[in-house]
Amino acid sequence: MEFQQEIIQKNYIVSQLQEFYPYCIEDTDKSTPEQIVLRTNLQNEEEAENFKKHYSAISNTNWIVYNYNPNPQKFVFSKTWLCHHSKRHKRIAKRNADCKAKLSIVIKKITKATKKTDKYLKYDMPLVGEVKISLLHTHNTTSAETLRMLRVNDEVRQQFYQYFSDGMSPIEAIRFHENKFLLEDNFIGLANASLNPTHNQIYYLHECWRDTNLGSSINPFDKLKEKVPFYESIGTTVKFHDDHLWAVLLVTPLMKRNHPLSSSKEIIFIDSTASKQRYSSRAAFSPWHWRIEIYNQISGYLIRALLRTLGADPKRPMNKSEVAAMVLIGSQCN
Numbered sequence: 001m002e003f004q005q006e007i008i009q010k011n012y013i014v015s016q017l018q019e020f021y022p023y024c025i026e027d028t029d030k031s032t033p034e035q036i037v038l039r040t041n042l043q044n045e046e047e048a049e050n051f052k053k054h055y056s057a058i059s060n061t062n063w064i065v066y067n068y069n070p071n072p073q074k075f076v077f078s079k080t081w082l083c084h085h086s087k088r089h090k091r092i093a094k095r096n097a098d099c100k101a102k103l104s105i106v107i108k109k110i111t112k113a114t115k116k117t118d119k120y121l122k123y124d125m126p127l128v129g130e131v132k133i134s135l136l137h138t139h140n141t142t143s144a145e146t147l148r149m150l151r152v153n154d155e156v157r158q159q160f161y162q163y164f165s166d167g168m169s170p171i172e173a174i175r176f177h178e179n180k181f182l183l184e185d186n187f188i189g190l191a192n193a194s195l196n197p198t199h200n201q202i203y204y205l206h207e208c209w210r211d212t213n214l215g216s217s218i219n220p221f222d223k224l225k226e227k228v229p230f231y232e233s234i235g236t237t238v239k240f241h242d243d244h245l246w247a248v249l250l251v252t253p254l255m256k257r258n259h260p261l262s263s264s265k266e267i268i269f270i271d272s273t274a275s276k277q278r279y280s281s282r283a284a285f286s287p288w289h290w291r292i293e294i295y296n297q298i299s300g301y302l303i304r305a306l307l308r309t310l311g312a313d314p315k316r317p318m319n320k321s322e323v324a325a326m327v328l329i330g331s332q333c334n
């Protein structure tokens with residue numbers, strides 16, 4: 001398969017970088033038609049990594065680590081990356097364009113010896129960072145196909161975690177996020193997976209968010225135990241029974257306040273939680289103000305079994321004494 005070579009415009013790169021790095025200049029002595037060499041005032045590893053992220057965003061490229069050379073005697077920082085369309089560590093054939101483009105960042109030490117050989121270190125603002133960027137790629141960097149293969153950028157990742165924390169499901173987050181681009185007629189942004197992730201990327205982000213916030217599917221109780229003090233601090237009562245069949249009782253301040261209201265007593269509300277898609281097993285059952293959440297593989301069966309234990313017809317609204325009994329069952333599980 002043959003790939004066209006694409007040359008990324010030097011001038012465009014420099015002008016875009018200078019908006020964020022005003023001291024960034026081109027070292028015209030070292031630059032070649034295939035490679036641009038820049039000097040800038042990067043101070044440490046964090047700033048170097050941020051520079052790489054920033055360059056990735058403006059050039060629609062992603063980079064994988066090729067060589068990290070921690071040598072504090074010689075450099076403050078030295079690292080080289082390869083374009084993510086190189087053949088290195090490539091499991092997905094479609095990403096492999098055998099691209100040879102490299103990006104390297106070195107932060108030099110200021111010593112008498114280095115000052116003698118490097119004029120940029122003598123500036124009032126020493127330009128200790130030396131960045132070398134290959135301008136030749138074996139693939140297009142602006143085609144829709146290439147843009148869809150970019151990795152999600154960190155800010156967008158955090159944005160999606162916030163959507164999920166706000167209660168959106170993955171598909172709701174996808175629509176909400178896409179609409180932002182459509183409202184601005186920003187079709188390039190829409191096609192760019194680093195800004196508008198693919199569905200697979202979003203479902204993966206949701207899995208990461210869920211593991212962090214709801215616990216793993218294997219043992220969700222670790223996370224719940226961790227969160228109980230927080231729930232208690234905001235007035236929510238949480239009781240749970242942890243066995244091969246497991247149950248959780250949750251009573252929020254609102255439920256407690258609504259308990260004496262006659263207007264609440266005829267309401268039965270059955271809801272499903274954000275995690276239902278994952279386990280196909282979560283159900284939240286709220287007779288009146290009391291919410292009982294039951295999590296397990298046969299939650300539907302367990303709800304009916306609980307209702308039968310109470311002598312209740314699952315299809316018939318229960319009275320208050322039955323609700324009290326239901327709560328008692330939750331408490332017995334503790």
Ligand SMILES: [Zn+2]
Nearest residue numbers: 083099101137
């Ligand atoms: Zn490339």
